[in-house]
Amino acid sequence: PETLLQHERRANNQMNFEQQFNAAFFRGDESVAHELIRFVDARSVFVWEEPIFFDDAPIDPKQLLAFSVPISTLCKVWQEVKNLGYEIDWMFKRIENPKNKYIETYSQPSCMTITSRESLINSVRILVNPRYVYYDDQMGLLISPDVVGNRFISPNKVKQTTTSEYRYGMDTYVGHLVLMWKCWRDRFPTMLKRNGEFFEVQLGSVRDELLPAGGRFIREKIFPDATESEAETLFEYLVVLAILTHDLGKLQVKWQEVMRGWQAIAHSSFHGTNPRSHLLAHTDYDPGDQAQRTQLKAYEKKNKRPNHAVESAFLAREILKISLSPLLRDYFNADLEKIRYILHTIIMAAGRHHSAWAAGWKMGDVAKIGKIQLHPEAKNAIALSWRYIARFLPNTLPLQPANLSREVYAVTQEFDLNRFETAQLEYLQLYLLVVRALRLCDQRSVQLH
Known part of the structure; x- marks a missing residue:
């Protein structure tokens, strides 16, 4: 689930994002790329007085709040030290955990003086000499050989006293998809956490956030002859198909067996919901x-949770060919190549809705998987999901409901999610819009419990 801070940041930056998005995607302005995709090479910086005696209280950097400081800033300080014309005791030290035979002795971290710019750049966690650090709420953090330190040290992290925000309730398969579609269409109030405390906030619909950009992108880059209404409707169809197909892998017999087994434990031991005969998408679980x-x-040691994302992408192909291909061919005059690319944007979104690095299956994976066995009630769940969601679809363009035709699918060859290259950049960009919508709906649906 997204935090209140993330929600506020998105709301504050939405207009600026749309301007930059339009410039980059619709006018081809590469100069704004660094604003859309930011890369900040930063280091974790700590400040403390090094212990003098072995029996001093141990220092654990993992329990301290760190400053995230760009390496360019630290290199500037390094150069200031070099320009002094005289030596100081030390400015930076590299923080390393005890190694080898010392790992079970003193719990103090090992701090090695940094003696070169290259060593500074290659350090991940850095200790700064408190003599040259000044910090307060008004001035912020100052690091310089010219600074007179004010005895600031890195504070401890705040202990979490509230329940975890990542608390899941049992969702049936159909119920989860319906909640995701609600997040696409509707605004809703929810509780988000900031600094350990919960606040009520009104989340806008994902549709309001992404539909105009998605529709305009389709008109500019994919189907220039489409009307605004047709382009936006098509983008909405791509999102609904991503929602409908992204969890197909959870309809596997083995996935349902493992997760229903845990839900039975959650019901009997932790006041969870009775799973009855439902096909599940999520189980009750409170990590707090x-x-x-x-x-x-202990349960997962004996009952490994099966994968489902790439399996979902694999199964999605049949539904997309039946439902989306005729629409693209008959109403948008798309050729076979364009149809394949558009279908693959949804296949990629389904396969990568948990990890952007999912690549598919190699031959070694094929041998291990062998086949995908679906639950006998899988087709009914898919059909019911269509019926619930189709009621809210626009009727500008027809979208044919589709289902899987078999209960067993043989996996006999490699399945590659990485199909888009530079020549298909517009389809990769379309995928990014679709998967963004899918992930937001997936994350926010948890907050509707």
Whole structure:
């Protein structure tokens, strides 16, 4: 789930994002690319007085709040030290955990003086000499050999006292898709956490955020002859198909067996919902409950949760060919190549809705998987999902409901998600819009419980 801070940042930056998006995607202005995709090479910086005696209280950087400081800023300070004309005791030290035979002795971290610019750049966690650090709420952080330190040290992280924001409730397969579609269409109030405290906030619909950009992109880059209404409707169809197909892999017999097994434990031991005969998408789980964490860990040692994302992408192909291909061919006059590319944007979104690095299956994976066995009620769940969601679809263009035709799908060859190259850049960009909508709906649906 997104935090209140993330929500506020998105709301504040939405207009600026849309201007930059339009410049980059519709006018081809490469100069704004660094604004859309930012890369900040930063280091974690800590400040503390090094212990004098071995029996001093141990220092654990993982328990301290760090400053994230761009390496360019640290290199500037390094150059200032070099320009002094005389030596100081030290400015930076590299923080390393104890190694080898010392790992179980003193818990103090090992701090090695940094003696070159290259060593500074290659350091991840850096200790700064507190003599040259000044910090307060008004001035912020100052690091310089000319600074007189004010005895600032890195504070401890705030102990989390509220329940975890990542608390899941049981979702049926159909119910989860319906909630995702609600997040696409509607605004809703929810509780988001900032600095350990919950605040009520009104989340806007994902549709309002992304539909105008998606529709305009399709008109500019994919189907220039389409009307605004047709382009926006098509983008909405791409999103609904991504929602409908992204969890098809959870309809596997083995996925349902494992997750229904845990839900039965959650019901009997942790006041969870009775799974009855439902096909599930999520189970009850509260990571803030130590007993639940321990029980789940023990359960998963014996019952490994099967993968589902790439399996979903694999199964999605049949539904997309039946439902989306005729629409693209008959109403947008798309040729076979364009149809394949558009279908693959949804296949990629389904396969990568958890990890952007999912690549598909190599031959070694094919041998291990062998086949995908679906639950006997899988087709009914898919059909019911269509019926619930289709009621809210625009009727500007027809979209034919589709289903899977078999219960067993043989996996006999490699399945590659990486199909787009430089020549297909516009389809990769379309995928980014679709997967963005899918992930937002997926994340926010958890907050509707």
